[in-house]
Amino acid sequence: MAKITPPKLVSVADESGVICVYDEVGEPKVKTRNRFMAVLDIFLPAGYPHTVTRDYTPYQIYDSLQAFSSTIAGLLSSRAVLQGFGVGDAASSATAAVLLTVLQESTGRLATILFAHRLGRAIEPECKYYRFIADLFNDSALFLDILCPALPSYFKVAALCGSGILRALCGVSAGAAKASLSAHFARNGNLAELNAKDGSQETVISLLGMLAGSLFVRVVHGHLAVWAWMAALVSIHLWTNYQAVRSVQMRTLNRQRATLVITEFLRSGHVLRPEQVALREHILRWKAPKVTFARSCPLPGEVTTSDLLRYEHSQYVIASGIGGQKIYLKDGATAVDALEAWTNALAGPRSVVNEEFWKAIASAGWDLETSAMETGPAIRIVVR
Secondary structure (H helix, E strand, C coil), X not given: CCCCCCCCCCEEECCCCCEEEECCCCCEECCCCCHHHHHHHHHCCCCCCCCECCCHHHHHHHHHHHHHHHHHHHHHHHHHHHHHHCCCCCCCCHHHHHHHHHHHXXXXXXXXXXXXXXXXXXXXXXXXXXXXXXXXXXXXHHHHHHHHHHCCHHHHHHHHHHHHHHHHXXXXXXXXXXXHHHHHXXXXXXHHHHHHHHHXXXXXXXXXXXXXXXXXXXXXXXXHHHHHHHHHHHHHHHHHHXXXXXXXXXXXXXXXXXXXXXXXXXXXXXXXXXXHHHHHCCCCCCCCCCEEECCCCCCCCCCCHHHHHHCCCCCEEEEEECCEEEEEEECCCCHHHHHHHHHHHHHHHHCCCCHHHHHHHHHCCCECCCCCCCCCCCCEECCX
């Protein structure tokens, strides 16, 4: 009889992600980590890469690059802002500079409140869009800052207020979108640690950016040189930021991702996985179907008796109108109910909503528990 050799544990990753290596007889051997990896451990979540999603690494690489270029561009714009406040001008006063700062900060904070009220609900479902649009706001503010010193007094005040508003919008969009992305990346209940390590990464990148930017502000003078370098830095910033959000493979089904999955399923019977949808979805603009979720209670005649009877046993009602189909969710509707309503509105008579369909969706890696379909007020109706 052939001798059977029992299997031996050769290597395993513990909870911190450190590889524990054993010899062929099961005795532990010491595995030393090189200094480079030891330094990286300071800035990466414990257990990396096992405790984060696969798209965390490409996102962080591009995010670091965009932060570096943004920091350098920010120093150039800061110099222009100081010139706009009158630094170096004997005719300007410190009081006038303080009042300009107060005006800029006040308009920015008012814009923060208004933006959060109007669009706060849409940021999480469309976090990739708002993460990118935040940097468009920020870069627009940089150009207004650069333009400021060349403007007359009243236009200068308007430009400074405009840049303050744009930075406020950037702060709301980027902060909320970043929270949603961090929740997506965290796999091991390590959301707090992931955010803390992300802060460490940003600190180092900002320091390096400020060191490089210090050289820029010393050697870059003149309107043409400043505008040329600003255009180059902003182009790099936007490209790297776009690549960062493109690399994210969200597992929640918002309206665009749900439409891509349902359309492909109707065409081929195949359910797309999150990484496949990430290659197809658009960041800024996409051709949305004529289906919306209700943003207000139905007006008389918008929902007919036949509509109510047709969806009597569903947690939603789909009403057809001139502008397309409108979905009214009933009181107690869940995230799956919202997805089912969207699917039925798109599929129509070819409805694919059944138990097997949802099993295929879940097996493909999609999160069916998190609601990401509604981007406005959560309107619910009660049918008696």
